[in-house]
C-alpha cells in the first residue's frame with residue numbers, strides 16, 4: 038500500500054538549482070544555453086545552473102567556462118575524466134544549494150520549460166516531481182523497444198513501485214536530496230535510489246522530443262551496463278537465480294542417478310554411459326560456472342564498495358564560492 042503523505046503547501050523555492058551533466062555536447066550546448074536563458078526570467082526563484090562536464094573529449098568545457106565567465110548564474114564543475122552520466126549527475130547534485138534542485142539532460146530532450154510545472158507541484162508540497170514521457174518522438178524503433186523493456190525489467194528487479202517511463206529528469210526538494218546524498222554507493226542507479234528513499238512524489242507529463250543536436254551518448258552498451266548495475270545493485274534476484282539453477286541441476290542429477298542405480302539393480306542392460314556422462318558434465322559445469330559468475334559480480338561490487346574511493350574527482354570549478362573553487 039502506498040504511504041500517505043500529508044501535503045503541506047509552501048512557497049516557490051527561494052533558490053533553485055538546475056543540474057546538467059555534459060558529455061561531448063558541443064553541438065547542442067549553444068541551443069541549451071539559449072533555452073535556459075529564456076527560461077530564467079520566467080522563474081521567480083534565484084536560480085543557479087550547474088553544468089557538470091563529464092570529461093568531454095570535445096570542446097564542451099571551453100563553451101561552459103566562457104558562459105560561466107560571462108554570467109555568474111552559470112557554474113561549472115569539471116570532472117577529471119569521464120565517470121558516466123549517473124556519477125556526473127551525482128557530482129552536480131552534491132554541489133547544488135537550491136531549496137529545490139532539478140536534474141535534466143543537456144540535449145533538450147528534457148524541455149527546460151517543464152521546470153515551472155514541477156515547481157507548482159513542489160509548492161503543493163511534493164518532494165520529488167518526475168517528468169513522465171507520454172510519447173517519444175524521433176527515436177529509433179530499437180531505442181523505443183529497448184527503453185520499454187528496460188523500464189518493465191527494472192520494475193521486476195529493482196522495485197515494484199519504480200515509476201515507468203521517467204528518466205532522470207526530476208525535481209527534488211532539499212530534504213529528499215539530502216536523503217539521496219546519504220546513499221554513497223558506487224554503482225549508482227539514480228532512478229532506483231530516488232524511488233528507494235520514498236517521499237511524496239508527483240508527476241508532470243510531457244512528450245519527449247528528439248535530441249536537438251548531436252548523437253546519443255547512451256549507446257546500447259551503456260544502456261545495458263546501466264540495466265545490469267540497476268539489477269545487481271538493487272536486487273538479489275540474479276544471486277537467487279544462480280541458486281535456483283544450481284538447485285534445478287542438482288535435482289536433475291539426483292533423478293538421473295537414481296534412474297541409473299535402478300537400471301543396475303533391476304538387471305537391465307547398462308549402456309556404457311559415455312554420452313549421458315558428457316552431457317551431464319557439460320550441463321553441471323556450465324551452470325556451476327554461471328553461478329560462480331553471478332557470485333563474482335556481487336563480489337566485485339563488494340570489493341569496489343570496500344575500497345571506498347571517492348565517486349569522482351574534480352579537475353576545476355567555476356563560479357562556486359570557496360572552498361569549492363580550486
Ligand code: UDP
Nearest residue numbers: 058059060091121122125142143253254255
Ligand atoms: N552523459 C554524461 N556522461 C556520459 C554519457 C552521457 O554526462 O558518459 C550526459 C549527456 O551529455 C546528456 C545526458 O547524460 O546530457 C543523457 O545522455 P543522452 O542524451 O546521450 O542519453 P539518451 O537521451 O540518448 O538516453
Ligand code: MG
Nearest residue numbers: 142144146248
Ligand atoms: Mg538524450
